[in-house]
Amino acid sequence: MSKxxxxxxxxxxxxxxxxxxKALQNVQLEISTGECIGLVGHNGAGKxxxxxxxxxxxTPTKGEINVSxxxxxxxxxxxxxxxxxxxxxxxxxxxCPNLTVTENTRVMHASLQGWGWRxxxxxxxxxxxxxxxxxxxxSIKALIDDLSLSQRQMVEIARAFSITDxxxxxxxxxxxxxxxxxxxxxQLLQHIRRFVSRGGACVLISHMLEEILSSCDRIVVMRDGxxxxxxxATDFNRDSLVAAMGSMAREYQHxxxxxxxxxxxxTALINCAPKLQHDEQQLRVYKGEIVGLAGLAGxxxxxxxxxxFSPQKSMAFVAGDRQSDGIFPLWSIAENITIGSxxxxxxxxxxxxxxxxxxxxxxxxxxxxxxxxxxxxxxxxSGGNQQKALFARALASNAQTVLMDDPMxxxxxxxxxxxxxxxxxxxxNGRTFLWYTTEFDELKHCDHVYVFRNGEIVADxxxxxxxxxxxxxxxxxxxxx
Amino acid sequence: MHSISSLFxxxxxxxxxxxxxxxxxxxxxxxxxxGGQGAGQMLTAALxxxxxxxxxxxxxxxxxxxxxxxxxxxxxxxxxxxGVVSMKLMDSHNxxxxxxxxxxxxxxxxVGIFNYTLIRLLRIPPIIATMSSSFLILSTAIxxxxxxxxxxxxALAEFTTTHIYGVPLLAICIVVLAFILxxxxxxxxxxxxxxxxxxxxxxxxxxxxxxxxxRFCTYLLCALLASLCGYLLAGFSGGAxxxxxTEYLLASIAVVVxxxxxxxxxxxxxxxxxxxxxxxxxxxxxxxxxxLSAGLRLMLTGIIIVGVIILxxxxxxxx
Numbered sequence: 001m002s003k004x005x006x007x008x009x010x011x012x013x014x015x016x017x018x019x020x021x022k023a024l025q026n027v028q029l030e031i032s033t034g035e036c037i038g039l040v041g042h043n044g045a046g047k048x049x050x051x052x053x054x055x056x057x058x059t060p061t062k063g064e065i066n067v068s069x070x071x072x073x074x075x076x077x078x079x080x081x082x083x084x085x086x087x088x089x090x091x092x093x094x095x096c097p098n099l100t101v102t103e104n105t106r107v108m109h110a111s112l113q114g115w116g117w118r119x120x121x122x123x124x125x126x127x128x129x130x131x132x133x134x135x136x137x138x139s140i141k142a143l144i145d146d147l148s149l150s151q152r153q154m155v156e157i158a159r160a161f162s163i164t165d166x167x168x169x170x171x172x173x174x175x176x177x178x179x180x181x182x183x184x185x186x187q188l189l190q191h192i193r194r195f196v197s198r199g200g201a202c203v204l205i206s207h208m209l210e211e212i213l214s215s216c217d218r219i220v221v222m223r224d225g226x227x228x229x230x231x232x233a234t235d236f237n238r239d240s241l242v243a244a245m246g247s248m249a250r251e252y253q254h255x256x257x258x259x260x261x262x263x264x265x266x267t268a269l270i271n272c273a274p275k276l277q278h279d280e281q282q283l284r285v286y287k288g289e290i291v292g293l294a295g296l297a298g299x300x301x302x303x304x305x306x307x308x309f310s311p312q313k314s315m316a317f318v319a320g321d322r323q324s325d326g327i328f329p330l331w332s333i334a335e336n337i338t339i340g341s342x343x344x345x346x347x348x349x350x351x352x353x354x355x356x357x358x359x360x361x362x363x364x365x366x367x368x369x370x371x372x373x374x375x376x377x378x379x380x381x382s383g384g385n386q387q388k389a390l391f392a393r394a395l396a397s398n399a400q401t402v403l404m405d406d407p408m409x410x411x412x413x414x415x416x417x418x419x420x421x422x423x424x425x426x427x428x429n430g431r432t433f434l435w436y437t438t439e440f441d442e443l444k445h446c447d448h449v450y451v452f453r454n455g456e457i458v459a460d461x462x463x464x465x466x467x468x469x470x471x472x473x474x475x476x477x478x479x480x481x
Numbered sequence: 482m483h484s485i486s487s488l489f490x491x492x493x494x495x496x497x498x499x500x501x502x503x504x505x506x507x508x509x510x511x512x513x514x515x516g517g518q519g520a521g522q523m524l525t526a527a528l529x530x531x532x533x534x535x536x537x538x539x540x541x542x543x544x545x546x547x548x549x550x551x552x553x554x555x556x557x558x559x560x561x562x563x564g565v566v567s568m569k570l571m572d573s574h575n576x577x578x579x580x581x582x583x584x585x586x587x588x589x590x591x592v593g594i595f596n597y598t599l600i601r602l603l604r605i606p607p608i609i610a611t612m613s614s615s616f617l618i619l620s621t622a623i624x625x626x627x628x629x630x631x632x633x634x635x636a637l638a639e640f641t642t643t644h645i646y647g648v649p650l651l652a653i654c655i656v657v658l659a660f661i662l663x664x665x666x667x668x669x670x671x672x673x674x675x676x677x678x679x680x681x682x683x684x685x686x687x688x689x690x691x692x693x694x695x696r697f698c699t700y701l702l703c704a705l706l707a708s709l710c711g712y713l714l715a716g717f718s719g720g721a722x723x724x725x726x727t728e729y730l731l732a733s734i735a736v737v738v739x740x741x742x743x744x745x746x747x748x749x750x751x752x753x754x755x756x757x758x759x760x761x762x763x764x765x766x767x768x769x770x771x772x773l774s775a776g777l778r779l780m781l782t783g784i785i786i787v788g789v790i791i792l793x794x795x796x797x798x799x800x
Binding site: 316319326331346350351 | 676680684691
């Protein structure tokens with residue numbers, strides 16, 4: 001763009017592993033003065049990991065970070081990044097809820113000290129808030145705890161753009177508009193353009209593709225921990241951007257025994273609309289089907305499952321959030337498995353201990369729970385094995401419908417494959433599954449997929465027409481409307 | 482030798498054993514002080530009085546096991562109402578004994594339904610709901626039994642005070658009742674549901690348990706046991722009085738905690754309630770026998786109770 005662009009940061013061959021999981025592999029990224037870079041990609045593509053490395057909160061396992069043409073060593077951290085003028089607005093807000101707006105400003109700017117720091121900090125933050133978000137209505141004396149989510153986000157953003165004694169060169173914004181309404185989001189985007197035209201640099205991460213396309217100079221697309229495309233924003237449009245994010249090669253191949261259509265006959269087992277649905281779209285589930293609930297994380301899929309769940313209608317629930325929705329922490333593995341089948345274990349009025357033990361050990365073998373003794377406490381198991389116990393609880397019951405709330409979190413790949421097979425086998429025996437998942441690969445096991453966005457069903461896709469691009473397209477339709 | 486020591490360790494690992502050890506130690510200390518005099522009578526008295534703490538303690542235990550925030554403070558008022566109602570109805574006639582029992586239980590049933598209605602429909606926390614309901618219940622008892630001092634039917638008084646070789650008949654009956662309730666806790670859908678809810682109510686809901694129905698039944702059971710206690714206590718002490726339930730507010734909670742039940746919910750300990758009730762009675766007896774001043778007695782009571790609780794929670798952890 002501008003003739004005198006100066007390089008600020010160069011990342012070369014950066015990789016990051018968490019144990020066996022490779023979150024980033026061989027990433028190159030250059031950031032220069034006077035440009036706004038859009039960073040897009042699916043959940044878990046590595047965007048946030050990359051930005052955490054840039055901001056110094058994570059240390060890369062491989063590669064090199066150059067700031068102002070100087071190579072940084074392993075000791076590169078938040079303090080150094082800050083000195084170099086690199087700031088970050090994280091997705092998880094980083095303000096202290098028990099402090100006021102002024103005090104939170106002081107937390108970031110160590111130079112605001114001595115008599116009257118409160119006055120200086122207050123003036124600094126209120127000026128910045130007024131500049132970016134005119135009419136924000138935030139008092140600098142307010143506790144963060146008393147502010148709304150979007151007001152907190154505004155304070156966080158304004159604080160990141162405020163300048164004291166150190167320079168400010170790059171501001172990273174990770175999903176800044178997700179909690180802002182359209183007007184305020186637009187104010188932010190305008191400020192980003194102003195900041196960039198004055199020679200600053202921004203990295204903008206967002207799922208709102210229109211924002212990225214309209215506000216950024218250059219767009220970097222990530223997938224599976226690598227950069228898969230990098231072009232000027234003018235060379236992208238919505239469709240090509242979505243196409244770049246999803247892998248076209250992995251389109252679903254139809255099985256020979258694909259009998260998905262045949263199950264959609266007769267009367268539906270479940271016929272229900274999400275509470276926030278505006279049109280006539282319904283969630284329909286037929287007996288023996290595996291129905292996927294797709295979309296970005298937290299778009300109302302879990303709420304849909306909770307709304308549907310009713311044990312009287314022969315339903316079981318597999319929790320994704322094990323600790324809060326699934327585990328009974330004082331009980332043994334066996335007790336945790338059999339609690340869902342109590343009524344089958346009754347002999348006259350009393351629970352039969354022998355049948356319970358037999359049921360538990362049957363499922364231990366079937367689903368391969370790694371434990372020497374099922375009478376050990378459930379917390380003695382690893383997270384993945386606890387999850388298996390929860391699967392066993394649901395499958396061992398005689399519930400005809402199983403609701404699954406993104407149940408594969410923290411489960412290793414081998415186990416996943418076993419569980420997929422088990423779900424398919426149970427479905428063939430006439431059980432019905434509703435499966436909320438954020439992973440596209442798991443949707444391939446579904447007979448029918450509903451895509452959720454903002455609490456509504458936005459797409460209704462049969463197995464034969466399903467591909468990653470279509471699901472992404474529907475997930476991101478967001479601000480177009 | 483080895484198996485004996487492992488049996489010993491196994492027994493020590495049971496959290497309820499400490500309440501019994503405490504009760505035994507206190508009893509031993511007392512009879513050493515008196516030179517063996519009154520050892521038997523003391524045990525008989527302990528069993529007689531502990532029985533009433535056990536009845537209400539079991540009910541409180543079920544409620545506390547439902548998890549944080551669950552407690553029934555209306556037990557004393559409930560005891561009084563059941564005592565007053567049944568005594569007035571029976572009017573010292575032997576043939577009315579069963580009818581009186583029925584009336585006592587009915588008043589307990591009404592109290593339980595009323596408590597749960599406050600908790601559920603008006604969304605009042607149990608501690609506030611049961612405390613305020615106890616004022617209403619007590620007022621009802623006062624209005625209903627104004628100025629009355631009716632003797633219990635002779636047969637009921639006889640039943641509640643009879644000993645068989647020094648063991649109170651009533652204590653035997655309540656041991657049987659406690660056993661049945663213990664089986665209910667560990668071997669029925671209802672009992673297991675209580676423990677599941679106490680550990681994690683959200684997970685219990687997703688495991689298919691009707692959480693609110695189980696809570697309702699539990700508060701009802703607690704109220705029924707308290708009214709049973711009121712009926713028997715009025716028979717035992719020669720009639721109902723308006724303050725007959727007062728000491729059972731603290732006693733019902735203390736025996737649950739000392740008995741090794743988890744205050745955080747999800748873990749109940751029924752045998753421990755017997756140990757704790759005996760311990761509480763014998764402790765007071767011992768301090769009285771020593772002839773200590775009132776201040777010192779209260780202080781020692783506090784210290785010893787804390788000591789037993791620490792021992793029993795320590796032994797729970799390794800297992």
